[in-house]
Amino acid sequence: MTDARKDIEQLIAKLAEQGYIASSAIATTLYIAQQLERPILIEGPPGVGKTELANATAAMLAKPLFRLQCYEGLDESKALYDWKYSKQLLYVQVLKEQLHDILDGTDGLANAVERLHNFDDIFYSERFLEPRPLLKALQSDDGAVLLIDEIDKADYEFESLLLEILADFSVTLPEIGTLRARHKPLVILTSNNTRDLSDALKRRCLHLYIPFPEAKLESRIVHSRVPAVPDELRRQLVNFVHGVRELDLKKQPAISETIDWARSLLLLHCDSLSRELVEDTLNVLLKYEEDINMVSPELHGLIKRATSNL
Amino acid sequence: MDETLLQFIRHLRNNGLAISTAETLDAMRVVATLGYSDPGLLRDGLASCLAKTVDDHSHFAVCFERFFRAPIGENITDNNTKDEAENTDLDDTKNPNEGDGAGGGEGAGNGQGSGGSGSIGQRDNTLSEVIRAAAEVGLENIKFRTQRGVYRRKILNALNDEQKVSNIQQLQDAGEIEQALILRQLRDRQIAAVKDVIDRQLLLNNDAAGKQLRDDTIKDTSLSAMEHYHRERLPPLIRKLAKKLASRHRQRHKRARRGKLDLGKTLRRNIAYGGIPFHRFWKTTRKDKSDIFVLCDISGSVSAWSRVLLLFVQALSDVLPNTRSFVFCGQSIEVSDLFKQYPADEAMAIIQQRHGLGGSDYGLALNSFWNQIEDKLNRRSCVIILGDGRGNGGDTGIDALRNIYHRARLVLWFNPESHYSWNTGDSEIRRYQSASHYVAECGSLRKLERLLDQLLSLLQ
Numbered sequence: 001m002t003d004a005r006k007d008i009e010q011l012i013a014k015l016a017e018q019g020y021i022a023s024s025a026i027a028t029t030l031y032i033a034q035q036l037e038r039p040i041l042i043e044g045p046p047g048v049g050k051t052e053l054a055n056a057t058a059a060m061l062a063k064p065l066f067r068l069q070c071y072e073g074l075d076e077s078k079a080l081y082d083w084k085y086s087k088q089l090l091y092v093q094v095l096k097e098q099l100h101d102i103l104d105g106t107d108g109l110a111n112a113v114e115r116l117h118n119f120d121d122i123f124y125s126e127r128f129l130e131p132r133p134l135l136k137a138l139q140s141d142d143g144a145v146l147l148i149d150e151i152d153k154a155d156y157e158f159e160s161l162l163l164e165i166l167a168d169f170s171v172t173l174p175e176i177g178t179l180r181a182r183h184k185p186l187v188i189l190t191s192n193n194t195r196d197l198s199d200a201l202k203r204r205c206l207h208l209y210i211p212f213p214e215a216k217l218e219s220r221i222v223h224s225r226v227p228a229v230p231d232e233l234r235r236q237l238v239n240f241v242h243g244v245r246e247l248d249l250k251k252q253p254a255i256s257e258t259i260d261w262a263r264s265l266l267l268l269h270c271d272s273l274s275r276e277l278v279e280d281t282l283n284v285l286l287k288y289e290e291d292i293n294m295v296s297p298e299l300h301g302l303i304k305r306a307t308s309n310l
Numbered sequence: 311m312d313e314t315l316l317q318f319i320r321h322l323r324n325n326g327l328a329i330s331t332a333e334t335l336d337a338m339r340v341v342a343t344l345g346y347s348d349p350g351l352l353r354d355g356l357a358s359c360l361a362k363t364v365d366d367h368s369h370f371a372v373c374f375e376r377f378f379r380a381p382i383g384e385n386i387t388d389n390n391t392k393d394e395a396e397n398t399d400l401d402d403t404k405n406p407n408e409g410d411g412a413g414g415g416e417g418a419g420n421g422q423g424s425g426g427s428g429s430i431g432q433r434d435n436t437l438s439e440v441i442r443a444a445a446e447v448g449l450e451n452i453k454f455r456t457q458r459g460v461y462r463r464k465i466l467n468a469l470n471d472e473q474k475v476s477n478i479q480q481l482q483d484a485g486e487i488e489q490a491l492i493l494r495q496l497r498d499r500q501i502a503a504v505k506d507v508i509d510r511q512l513l514l515n516n517d518a519a520g521k522q523l524r525d526d527t528i529k530d531t532s533l534s535a536m537e538h539y540h541r542e543r544l545p546p547l548i549r550k551l552a553k554k555l556a557s558r559h560r561q562r563h564k565r566a567r568r569g570k571l572d573l574g575k576t577l578r579r580n581i582a583y584g585g586i587p588f589h590r591f592w593k594t595t596r597k598d599k600s601d602i603f604v605l606c607d608i609s610g611s612v613s614a615w616s617r618v619l620l621l622f623v624q625a626l627s628d629v630l631p632n633t634r635s636f637v638f639c640g641q642s643i644e645v646s647d648l649f650k651q652y653p654a655d656e657a658m659a660i661i662q663q664r665h666g667l668g669g670s671d672y673g674l675a676l677n678s679f680w681n682q683i684e685d686k687l688n689r690r691s692c693v694i695i696l697g698d699g700r701g702n703g704g705d706t707g708i709d710a711l712r713n714i715y716h717r718a719r720l721v722l723w724f725n726p727e728s729h730y731s732w733n734t735g736d737s738e739i740r741r742y743q744s745a746s747h748y749v750a751e752c753g754s755l756r757k758l759e760r761l762l763d764q765l766l767s768l769l770q
Contacts, residue, residue: 002345002347002348002351004344005348005351008351024351025358028355032344032359035339035343036343038359040358041362089586089588093586195628196556196628198557199328199557202362202363203330203333205362206336207361207363207366207367208358
């Protein structure tokens with residue numbers, strides 16, 4: 001076993017401690033991201049644990065997590081930094097009196113301006129800077145995990161804004177200059193693929209695609225999240241969900257729904273799937289009326305397949 | 311420099327993955343971190359920095375398998391032989407793992423057990439000789455299938471084939487038939503190996519140059535003259551062009567939402583603070599979004615073009631958000647929903663099957679089109695009509711078109727016919743010209759791309 005493989009196995013074990021069951025591909029990408037100090041762009045259907053990976057990683061590294069939820073219209077004053085305008089204004093008002101003292105004894109406008117020049121741009125210093133998640137992550141003292149969630153919902157301009165941060169881990173503020181990260185944060189971007197991201201952004205990131213997991217992996221995930229579910233029921237419900245995913249649905253049930261379903265079945269104290277039970281709880285798994293209508297006639301076959309010992 | 315990795319990246323590029331220099335550098339660092347010894351690990355690691363979309367990931371998996379696993383020649387079980395011969399400097403990192411077989415669970419015959427690499431037979435020697443010769447003559451530059459003969463000759467020359475032939479001849483002349491037979495067999499084997507190596511290289515290069523040439527030709531060919539075989543390549547090409555257009559126009563798509571300072575409102579709201587502007591208010595800029603209506607003739611004569619335009623418009627949905635598509639032979643029918651439900655190709659097939667029979671009746675089509683969109687049409691609407699304007703002598707529907715013309719911001723008529731055949735026979739395009747802002751000829755894909763490019767600039 002090579003060193004890299006050992007490290008990655010360790011990573012998987014540590015993530016498992018946080019309740020995140022990672023596949024080898026996920027762990028490899030995470031490992032490389034740490035080694036190369038590159039951001040990770042995670043894509044995949046909703047509910048496969050993209051955001052959860054960031055949470056688990058932050059917990060594993062014992063570093064603070066800064067989360068930036070993207071939406072249409074997000075701009076740098078909400079994502080990066082803003083000036084504490086009210087504070088600036090208040091100081092100006094309070095310090096108005098001070099001006100008289102400072103300018104005392106000068107004669108002529110030129111001299112007064114000259115004396116004022118000796119004072120720096122105090123109102124545009126770091127004291128008046130209101131850091132937002134991106135800047136906070138860069139400024140954190142011993143590293144952080146920065147989660148930029150659903151980047152595909154933000155505008156294209158925002159992507160361009162991110163480029164400098166993702167490539168150099170620095171930000172240029174016109175009034176102050178370039179701020180560099182004290183410790184390079186681990187950056188994780190997630191996308192639901194509602195639109196194509198720009199090539200420039202993709203080039204700077206490692207790309208990780210998380211598909212729906214295989215039955216074995218999903219079973220382990222359910223076990224880690226809802227340990228109280230009996231083994232037999234777990235096997236059956238995971239098989240059932242996998243059967244459902246093969247149908248043409250509007251929204252495929254994701255891992256989070258499998259977990260929810262496992263919890264509901266646990267609440268109902270059942271040890272194996274039965275038709276009535278599934279019918280009654282199908283709305284936990286499927287979120288559209290059409291999907292439920294599509295699955296209902298197939299129930300018999302699906303349950304039979306899920307409960308058979310294959 | 312890591313020659314294997316560079317070759318692999320070239321192989322990926324030939325298969326249509328766009329890989330930049332920066333990504334190549336990343337890949338090198340990944341390889342330096344992970345090493346070549348664990349194929350599964352290497353695949354996941356390289357995938358994360360070389361494949362940047364979901365599609366790319368599946369392509370990548372296939373390419374990786376082909377490049378690192380594919381055995382050459384029928385009797386050779388050791389997959390690493392080729393790499394070994396090509397990169398003698400990498401032998402040290404590769405050989406130890408053959409016995410190890412780490413990550414070999416992937417199914418390919420990896421490694422020959424302990425001491426496997428020691429038993430390289432004569433056949434492998436032939437092969438490695440051939441590969442070395444191939445590298446000498448620059449086989450990786452082979453582009454077209456037709457070059458096979460040239461490269462075969464070059465490689466054989468590099469292997470001193472003529473000498474061998476004359477040797478065999480000499481032996482035969484001298485009566486040493488058996489010796490000659492052995493030599494002849496060796497030579498035959500060598501020639502077969504050369505053929506294998508060239509075929510494999512062609513496969514790796516994936517005929518990329520040939521494809522590029524074909525794509526360029528397709529863009530300029532008139533669709534009516536295009537072979538059926540080439541039409542199948544159209545949808546991916548259209549998507550590619552649309553992506554280019556979309557990325558060009560997306561930058562200007564949205565203007566700043568925050569406008570200038572609203573002085574009056576700011577002053578009014580800050581009276582409480584003695585006129586000191588603690589709260590600022592901004593004028594918001596409201597941007598008009600254009601609605602686009604596309605009406606396509608899907609009767610026999612121009613159906614191929616309608617297909618192209620509809621696919622194009624669908625692919626542009628990123629930058630053209632409010633698009634409604636209609637098709638007609640007789641009655642105009644809205645098909646926007648079909649495109650939402652099905653993938654574009656499938657939707658086109660359904661449309662063609664449901665509505666696509668008969669000759670075009672422009673009168674009925676334009677009148678029913680007008681009835682359907684009358685209440686939606688305003689100064690922000692843009693109407694694109696695709697048709698050849700040949701109404702088989704029936705009603706032209708010019709009045710309906712004139713109504714649309716007066717109401718809409720822009721009425722464009724795309725005519726797939728060449729400019730010279732307008733107004734000949736039953737073509738009514740001259741009359742339609744009087745009731746639309748612009749009639750354009752869109753004889754080839756490249757012309758259509760240019761038209762849509764101009765349209766997008768206009769709409770911004």
